Amino acid sequence: MCREKDWDAGSAKKWLGGDPNEELQADYIKQCVKIFAEHPAVIGNLFFRWQDPLTCWQCGAPDCPAECAWGCIRTDGTPKPGYYALAESYNKYFG
DSSP states (O other): OTTTTOTTGGGOOOGGGSOOOHHHHHHHHHHHHHHHHHOTTOOOOOOSOSBOOSSOTTTOOTTOTTTSSOSSBOTTSOBOHHHHHHHHHHHHHHO
């Protein structure tokens, strides 16, 4: 993905068959928190990336689809739908 700057590079599997976007990320977060919260062997979870980085840690390019859009907030600090999905889900299951 870093070299091609495309999620389709290498026949990558996509969440619900679509290109990643902020709304799909929010849906993914909600579904994952639910799975973790309801599984009896899971005692907690950690959301890996709080904020989108300015550049990809692998290739150094800005806006690389491999690593630049996983955060709950954008590089400018504004919340993405995923932020609200995470807060809503944590409050629902752990609040």
